[in-house]
Amino acid sequence: ELKVEQNPLFLSMQEGKNYTIYCNYSTTSDRLYWYRQDPGKSLESLFVLLSNGAVKQEGRLMASLDTKARLSTLHITAAVHDLSATYFCAVDNNNDMRFGAGTRLTVKP
Amino acid sequence: NAGVTQTPKFQVLKTGQSMTLQCAQDMNHNSMYWYRQDPGMGLRLIYYSASEGTTDKGEVPNGYNVSRLNKREFSLRLESAAPSQTSVYFCASRPWNGGYGYTFGSGTRLTVV
Numbered sequence: 603e604l605k606v607e608q609n610p611l612f613l614s615m616q617e618g619k620n621y622t623i624y625c626n627y628s629t630t631s632d633r634l635y636w637y638r639q640d641p642g643k644s645l646e647s648l649f650v651l652l653s654n655g656a657v658k659q660e661g662r663l664m665a666s667l668d669t670k671a672r673l674s675t676l677h678i679t680a681a682v683h684d685l686s687a688t689y690f691c692a693v694d695n696n697n698d699m700r701f702g703a704g705t706r707l708t709v710k711p
Numbered sequence: 712n713a714g715v716t717q718t719p720k721f722q723v724l725k726t727g728q729s730m731t732l733q734c735a736q737d738m739n740h741n742s743m744y745w746y747r748q749d750p751g752m753g754l755r756l757i758y759y760s761a762s763e764g765t766t767d768k769g770e771v772p773n774g775y776n777v778s779r780l781n782k783r784e785f786s787l788r789l790e791s792a793a794p795s796q797t798s799v800y801f802c803a804s805r806p807w808n809g810g811y812g813y814t815f816g817s818g819t820r821l822t823v824v
Contacts, residue, residue, distance in 0.1 A: 606753075611751070633812075635812040635813075637812075643817075643818075644801065644815045644816065644817050644818050645754075645801070645813075645815045646815075647811060647812050647813070647814075650811045650812055690753060690754070692754075692812070697742065697759060697761045697767070698744060698756050698759050698769060699744075699756075699812070699813065700756070700770075701746075701753040701754040701755075702753055703751055703752060703753040704751075704753050
């Protein structure tokens with residue numbers, strides 16, 4: 603059975619600092635997704651990573667995928683308060699998608 | 712351009728009551744999903760419908776039933792609500808080829824007392 607693990611689960615950052623969120627998964631998959639969720643809101647798609655070595659960047663966020671290591675990272679550069687949210691990774695599992703537990707990110711001034 | 716529409720947004724039920732959560736998408740997506748979200752557990756799949764006319768169980772199907780009414784609509788029914796079903800429920804859809812992942816509805820916050 604596919605397991606998806608994220609760490610850390612909670613992350614408190616200072617503005618301007620860099621940090622990385624890790625997503626490990628247990629079985630082979632060719633697609634990995636990152637989503638953002640603001641408190642009380644739905645999930646918003648950030649990135650889709652479709653192959654080994656894929657890298658996507660949007661603003662201060664950069665996601666990468668290593669299918670051999672079954673690992674994806676979400677790197678945050680020079681964090682700003684607006685990035686405070688919960689970030690989920692998810693992996694395709696045949697017909698559906700399995701999610702990590704989420705990383706609650708808080709960016710403090 | 713509505714995307715995925717869920718109703719209701721909030722609901723309070725008494726233990727043993729029944730209700731149906733409605734979901735409709737207007738993107739011509741083949742696949743539709745119901746997830747529940749509980750603190751610290753991410754999203755867990757309840758049921759899904761890979762295409763019109765088919766439904767399958769996910770990780771946590773007990774206590775729920777679903778109906779894929781047509782290509783647009785996928786409903787989730789709680790026959791006899793229990794406090795353990797207190798959660799936020801999300802409907803999602805995506806194209807047959809996976810596309811760029813799910814489009815989510817806005818969620819239903821359900822409390823069972």
